[in-house]
Amino acid sequence: MKHLATGMAAILALAGSFGTARADGETIAVFTKNQTNPYFQAVRVGTETAGKALKAKIIQYVPTKPDSIPEQLSQVEDVIVKKPDAVVFIPVDYKALVPAVAKIDGAKIPIVNITDRIASGNVVAYVGADDYNIGLETGRYLLKAMGGKGNVIILEGVKGSLTNIDRVRGFTDALKEFPNVKLVAQQPANYQRLQALQVMENLMQSHSQIDGVLAANDPMAVGAIEALDGANRKAMVVGINGSKEAVDLIKSGKLLASGDFNGFIQGCLGTEIAVRHLRKEKTPKEIILKPVVIQKSNYQPYETPVEQRQCPKLADVAK
């Protein structure tokens, strides 16, 4: 009886696999920038989740030295030799990796570009959220919460990086809409929490009244919060990335908001587009996710760890 059951199941399974025109078991190579930033971890979990759902094999490539251009270039060369079916690609640098994209394309491997848009090259699709709009929306949220008046500080990330340029541009454009808010300082802390703490400590010396802090990522927002706490001062702080840490701090009321980049969903959609493209299905050329400002009233769904989240349906997002 038991044998019969397994036999039946096997036949059914076979029938199932012949019954559809879809293949599975494609290999997708995923490139992210580093192992330290929670954002890229969320991207990787997204690619794995989508890979599981679509029965594709996912291989991760991460530079051992964070954000290393030469290392990502050499990883691309390795991948071309191994010939995966498709590549989901976040360039460490949007200009420096253009030749790498050309190489992958030259090897006839389709590329889906996510998060940081490559400066030029032939890609199947681009999935991203736009840094400028996230900066703008997060900035607007803070300035509205401040009642449209007071003093603010901008903490910048790595000077010259694309993400920083766009986020800070978003912040400054939001400031233009609130003429009664004064930008009293704009200083770099290189996306680092310890540097942000020290820079904030220094800035508090020369500015007795700080009402709001616009930090270009969550770790810097955390640094600013700790500095304010240490000096027994109060200011509203916003960050960007929607990291788990930020969600916890929003819940406890220490952080006002965090602009969400949704790495998990980008990883999901990038992988799904790559797989569906390989299966000769129609896929969108571009998906720009709408910025979400995570705050007191909408943080609950973000409390679910990324490992337990479900990928959204491509059809629902790409309308």
Place this chain on the structure above:
Amino acid sequence: MSTAETAAAPRRFALPPELAQMAYRLLAAAIVCVALSFLSDAFFTANNLLNILRQTALLFLLASGLTLVILTAGLDLSVGANVALSACLAATVIKSTGYASLGFVVGLGCGALIGFINGILVTALRIPSFIATYGMLWILSGITYYYMAGETIHGFPPAFRQLGSGYLFGIPMPVYIMVLFLLLGSWFAQRTVWGQQVYAIGANPVAARLSGVPVERRLVLVYTFSGAMAGLASLIILARINSAQGDIGEELTLPAIAAVLIGGTSLFGGFGSVAGTLIGALILTLVLNGMNLLQVNASWQPLVTGVIVILAVWIDSRTRKLTE
């Protein structure tokens, strides 16, 4: 007091060269302070000075361990990565057990153990310290990134946080720790046989060995000490920032080395002091503080730091020629 003109004549009021050099260095720090006081109203306030000292403390702790290593003509490039791993392990222990003291022991122990391994690599395996500690940097980063997997650990008990953000008689805790290690380090280097042996190894390892200095054991000691200081610095960072991330403190390696060099310790070994390193750390911290207060544009900040470092070391070598 002592100048080139009086060098030929019998010196009166002449300071020993080491002290004269220290006076010059203090003068350099003082000039920076005076300049900043004129440029910014916020600079010369009790609050800001305490703030600067607290920031200096962190850099000094890392740099004080490095000073001994550099005195032996070695280098420890793994201090930043050591801070990251020690901080993440200590954070895990504190979070999971609730015992800050246990986390403290783990952080310090992890740092010291890494330093000890560096010492073994340099002595038993005879790998040049630059290479050994550079390799160690990669190994440690690899372990930390794998272990943390892009996650952060947030929120420690208030008692533990006192270590980094607490005050005693109005002075921040880290400042006391800094003074303690300034005294300990200076006493060890200047007043003990072992300390003098460290200088001897840096000046001439062959001569030191021939005159009976146990070179290997002293080297293992200084690398272990450097690692332990990284462990201690990691705990203060944790207590200050209330969170840990895989790359925390990594950016401190080069400033710590710079603090040692600005403080007049020679990369070739055998010459320098822990007190000099304190002034080096102070100058670097003053520069960052000043740039923040004066709102120096973000793009120019690295350039300014670079110029100051080169200038400070150059002035140091010029004044050394004067004092000798």
